[in-house]
Amino acid sequence: xxxxxxxxxxxxxxxxxxLYLSSYLHVQSDGLRLSLMALGLTGVSLxxxxxRVARPLDRLTLWMRDIRAGDEARFPVRAxxxxxxxxxxxxxxxxxxxxxxxxxxxxxxxxxxxxxxTAERLKEHVRxxxxxxxxxxxxxxxxxxxxxxxxxxxxxxxxxxxVTGLEPILRACGGTxxxxxxxxxxxxxxxxxGKVKVPPHDPQYTLKRVWLSEDEMDGYYYGFSxxxxxxxxxxxxxxxxxxxxxxARYKAVNEKFAQALLQEMAGTQEPCVLIxxxxxxxxxxxxxxxxxxxxxxIFWHIPWPNPEAFDICPWQTAILDGMLGADLIGFHIQxxxxxxxxxxxxxxxxxxxxxxxxxRRSSHATLVKPLPISIAFPTPQTAPxxxxxELLKPLGLRASAIGVGVDRIDYTKGIVERFRAxxxxxxxxxxxxxxxxxVELAAPSRTLIQxxxxxxxxxxxxxVRINGRFQSKQWRPIVLLKRIxxxxxxxxxxxxxxxxxxxxxxDGMNLVSKEFVAARDDELGVLILSRFTGAARELRDALxxxxxxxxxxxEALHQALTMDEREQARRMASMRRALKDHNVYQWAGRxxxxxxxIPSVDALTGxxxxxx
Ligand code: F6P
Numbered sequence: 001x002x003x004x005x006x007x008x009x010x011x012x013x014x015x016x017x018x019l020y021l022s023s024y025l026h027v028q029s030d031g032l033r034l035s036l037m038a039l040g041l042t043g044v045s046l047x048x049x050x051x052r053v054a055r056p057l058d059r060l061t062l063w064m065r066d067i068r069a070g071d072e073a074r075f076p077v078r079a080x081x082x083x084x085x086x087x088x089x090x091x092x093x094x095x096x097x098x099x100x101x102x103x104x105x106x107x108x109x110x111x112x113x114x115x116x117x118t119a120e121r122l123k124e125h126v127r128x129x130x131x132x133x134x135x136x137x138x139x140x141x142x143x144x145x146x147x148x149x150x151x152x153x154x155x156x157x158x159x160x161x162x163v164t165g166l167e168p169i170l171r172a173c174g175g176t177x178x179x180x181x182x183x184x185x186x187x188x189x190x191x192x193x194g195k196v197k198v199p200p201h202d203p204q205y206t207l208k209r210v211w212l213s214e215d216e217m218d219g220y221y222y223g224f225s226x227x228x229x230x231x232x233x234x235x236x237x238x239x240x241x242x243x244x245x246x247x248a249r250y251k252a253v254n255e256k257f258a259q260a261l262l263q264e265m266a267g268t269q270e271p272c273v274l275i276x277x278x279x280x281x282x283x284x285x286x287x288x289x290x291x292x293x294x295x296x297x298i299f300w301h302i303p304w305p306n307p308e309a310f311d312i313c314p315w316q317t318a319i320l321d322g323m324l325g326a327d328l329i330g331f332h333i334q335x336x337x338x339x340x341x342x343x344x345x346x347x348x349x350x351x352x353x354x355x356x357x358x359x360r361r362s363s364h365a366t367l368v369k370p371l372p373i374s375i376a377f378p379t380p381q382t383a384p385x386x387x388x389x390e391l392l393k394p395l396g397l398r399a400s401a402i403g404v405g406v407d408r409i410d411y412t413k414g415i416v417e418r419f420r421a422x423x424x425x426x427x428x429x430x431x432x433x434x435x436x437x438x439v440e441l442a443a444p445s446r447t448l449i450q451x452x453x454x455x456x457x458x459x460x461x462x463x464v465r466i467n468g469r470f471q472s473k474q475w476r477p478i479v480l481l482k483r484i485x486x487x488x489x490x491x492x493x494x495x496x497x498x499x500x501x502x503x504x505x506x507d508g509m510n511l512v513s514k515e516f517v518a519a520r521d522d523e524l525g526v527l528i529l530s531r532f533t534g535a536a537r538e539l540r541d542a543l544x545x546x547x548x549x550x551x552x553x554x555e556a557l558h559q560a561l562t563m564d565e566r567e568q569a570r571r572m573a574s575m576r577r578a579l580k581d582h583n584v585y586q587w588a589g590r591x592x593x594x595x596x597x598i599p600s601v602d603a604l605t606g607x608x609x610x611x612x
Contacts, residue, residue, distance in 0.1 A: 019037075116581075139166065140277065140280070141179060142181065143199075144198050165584050210260050212256075218249070254283050272596070276299055278302055284323055286325070297327065297595050298323055303508050307339070310339075329366055377580060391492055402437050402439050403500070404440075405440045418547070440478065466478055494520070498561060505532060518576075528545055529544055530545060542571070
């Protein structure tokens with residue numbers, strides 16, 4: 001039936017309905033009868049507008065989003081009113097599909113030619129390695145948090161090296177990222193299974209949120225993970241705190257994530273599971289027990305200490321056993337792999353194969369590999385460096401050169417030591433007063449833990465003390481900007497700075513150093529880098545320092561500020577080459593390739609999933 005005929009029919013039905021209703025209700029007044037009729041007509045018109053226009057427009061939006069994500073289905077409903085729009089969008093989809101096919105073809109060629117790793121090349125590589133098997137990533141931290149701001153909901157990216165490193169991979173390859181839903185509006189935007197497509201404005205993969213109570217967070221995240229394992233694994237001379245209630249919560253939350261993951265994996269075959277970090281040491285075993293067909297890797301983003309240091313953990317056997325459920329364990333550097341293997345050798349009944357760097361227990365083998373994580377590089381060209389004057393104006397400051405530091409406020413980062421180095425530098429080089437400022441972009445972190453609160457206070461006090469010694473009306477040596485900064489806000493500081501100062505007392509990798517190098521497409525600027533970071537093994541042209549040696553750090557500041565541009569360019573170009581050869585796409589490519597190589601186990605021999 002033609003649309004006009006349908007409309008006429010609907011309107012006639014509405015009028016007849018109202019007339020019948022008014023006679024049924026014995027409505028005498030003409031005015032009331034007319035009002036009822038107007039009401040009826042408005043209702044029908046709204047219904048028609050919704051059905052013929054608003055609903056198809058909604059569908060159109062979703063359909064276009066799917067097309068952008070590579071799902072080129074036909075437009076799901078017939079909508080005459082939008083016919084031309086749908087036809088145009090279909091042509092656009094076709095061109096997009098063709099462009100995508102060309103890009104994939106190029107990626108295939110590049111794959112063969114062993115060129116730079118890009119998102120496209122990784123996508124092609126993963127497609128070949130996994131042959132359609134799905135990919136799941138589990139991390140405590142989610143890549144996007146939905147947070148309330150007045151009545152609106154805004155999306156935030158947490159300050160996290162893990163997110164910086166892993167997000168481009170999911171964008172490239174798709175899959176499901178399972179994480180704790182930590183934003184106060186997270187619940188409002190997910191579907192009934194706790195899922196939402198992200199990135200919010202360009203959906204490429206699924207984020208599945210797991211909800212944790214305050215008690216669970218206290219024990220599992222703040223307690224065992226960050227008061228126990230964090231100081232245990234970082235040699236920063238902060239004493240770990242082990243409490244049995246925290247351990248109980250840690251176990252329970254690992255089980256909760258295992259349930260969520262097993263549910264997501266139901267119906268899949270030989271899925272690829274990438275577990276992230278020290279929050280989930282028990283998860284590999286929990287997953288492999290119920291899904292022996294899954295290929296499971298756990299990547300430990302923080303250092304692994306020597307066996308004597310690890311020996312103080314009351315639950316070390318359970319932790320090692322949990323991790324060894326994985327097929328592959330990754331650390332940033334060989335040194336941490338060796339520490340781990342020695343710890344296993346001393347603690348568990350097992351066979352450590354030092355030739356292959358593997359551990360065999362019963363019939364299961366776990367490979368232990370160094371896989372240094374990185375960032376997405378090369379990045380698309382961004383805005384050039386802003387004028388220093390403009391960057392400092394909103395802060396009410398003037399300086400002729402700045403250094404930059406970017407950190408979560410954590411005792412492993414050596415922020416107080418860094419400030420003292422700036423102080424010593426100004427004592428040794430008073431001519432730099434009024435000229436050089438150090439800008440610290442510091443994100444408060446884990447602030448429910450007392451030691452982190454104390455650290456924030458100590459960092460602030462130290463900045464005030466040092467500034468008090470040297471500052472003038474429009475200049476101060478230390479500019480402490482204490483809040484979470486987005487990448488877009490950090491980038492201008494990276495670009496305008498004469499140096500980036502990374503002084504971690506101990507750090508698994510440290511991606512800030514790599515981000516600074518990536519930002520410097522002018523090939524200028526100097527990286528001063530703690531030799532106790534994983535990054536120091538790769539970025540050999542940084543000025544390497546010992547963060548416990550204040551004199552040496554002050555000297556490095558002087559060297560950086562007086563280094564001629566040719567020397568800066570030589571060092572920066574070499575570090576950028578290293579970054580190009582070892583970017584995060586290459587990291588993920590290696591990780592997934594190693595995992596895919598592991599021979600499959602007959603899924604039918606394993607027990608069935610719990611609760612399913
Ligand atoms: O560097 C170790 C690490 O756990 C990262 O994996 C993560 O990016 C960072 O610490 C931040 O920690 P949190 O998620 O506790 O803020």
